[in-house]
Amino acid sequence: MSWIRESTLNCLQYLVVKILRSGRIPRHVAFIMDGNRRYANKQHVEKETGHVRGFDKLAETLQWCLDLGILEVTVYAFSIENFKRTKEEVHTLMELARQKFQRLLDEREKLMEHGVCVRVIGNLELIPDNVRKLIAEAMLITKNNNKAFLNVAFAYTSRDEMTYAIKDILRGVNDSNILPEDIDEDLISKCLYTYESPNPDLLIRTSGEVRLSDFLMWQVSNSCIYFADVLWPEFSAWDLFSAVFYYQRCHTDLETIPKAHNMTKHDSRVSNYLKKLYHERQIMLQNICATEILPCNGNK
Numbered sequence: 001m002s003w004i005r006e007s008t009l010n011c012l013q014y015l016v017v018k019i020l021r022s023g024r025i026p027r028h029v030a031f032i033m034d035g036n037r038r039y040a041n042k043q044h045v046e047k048e049t050g051h052v053r054g055f056d057k058l059a060e061t062l063q064w065c066l067d068l069g070i071l072e073v074t075v076y077a078f079s080i081e082n083f084k085r086t087k088e089e090v091h092t093l094m095e096l097a098r099q100k101f102q103r104l105l106d107e108r109e110k111l112m113e114h115g116v117c118v119r120v121i122g123n124l125e126l127i128p129d130n131v132r133k134l135i136a137e138a139m140l141i142t143k144n145n146n147k148a149f150l151n152v153a154f155a156y157t158s159r160d161e162m163t164y165a166i167k168d169i170l171r172g173v174n175d176s177n178i179l180p181e182d183i184d185e186d187l188i189s190k191c192l193y194t195y196e197s198p199n200p201d202l203l204i205r206t207s208g209e210v211r212l213s214d215f216l217m218w219q220v221s222n223s224c225i226y227f228a229d230v231l232w233p234e235f236s237a238w239d240l241f242s243a244v245f246y247y248q249r250c251h252t253d254l255e256t257i258p259k260a261h262n263m264t265k266h267d268s269r270v271s272n273y274l275k276k277l278y279h280e281r282q283i284m285l286q287n288i289c290a291t292e293i294l295p296c297n298g299n300k
Contacts, residue, residue: 003103004110005063013237017067020241023248026201028072029065030223032215033058035207035231042231048092053233055100064237066148068244072197074151076215080126080160094128097154101134108141115147121193122156123164124284129291136288151197158217165191168277177273190274194219202247204240206232224250 009017033054040050058075065073078097083090104111104118111118120135127135135154168191172178178187189195199219205212208229212220226243228235 003059003062003107004114005059007063007067008060009064009067009237016241020244020248021069024251025069026244026247027070028074028198028200029070030074030200030203030216030220031061032076032203032205032213033232034205034209036233038207039231039233047089048096050233051093051096055096057233057235061235061240062150064240072149072151074153074197074200074216076153076156076213078154078156079213080123080155080157081214083126094131098131098134101131101138104138105134111142112145115145116142117145117149118142119149119151119196120154121151121161122154123160124155124288126155132288133291136285140285140289149197151194153215156193157214159214161193162218172273172277177276178270182270187270189218191277192218199223202226202243204228204243206230206235
């Protein structure tokens, strides 16, 4: 199924969208897409079918977000903890990811036409070579698009993200690019995988679970959190509308929470270090794209 869909909203739902858009719409919404396996059990189908239907729901939900005027979406697609599942299920998920990222590249003209920037946040070293190459290509060809943003958390946990941010900062100190006194919350934020994105305004988790599962723990400290008691493949436009309405009711209270300071105090030393770090990350993606994938290269 396509990543870029036509809207599936009916006339009544378009009316609700118009009403909601008269209020405050979150700019950035994050999703913990939980419940694919339970959906498969409920429907008495294979787990793979549950994951496929979960992707179909993602594509549909992305269009609903655009209908509402939500410009940035971050989804928790695959946790590092998911590698602990059976070898067969992990293989199935990686193959599904390969197919979906290949489909995304096949639709590059649509992505460019709609101005969609695709970013994958996570530990790319843990991902099979063939999937990693497709991810790098998708990120590079869409990096200059700025009409809508899709962030896919793949091989991701917050603990891993913060660990790598700290390692990058320590390397900067050891190389004398920055000083210990330069380290503050702003610098850590700018070294995370999500450095290009504002923090989510709204986080939605499906399946009825009321936990964050190590997802964007640094970024959602002041976000509105909505737990939907529905399995992800069964998530509907009405569920999204309910979450946005809940956000609108909470917005006044959220505005009273002190916001983190912007990176206004960073001097040229820190700015130069960050430019170097971001350049290294771009070079890493280019190197991944240039890597030849052999038929039998021992991929994970």
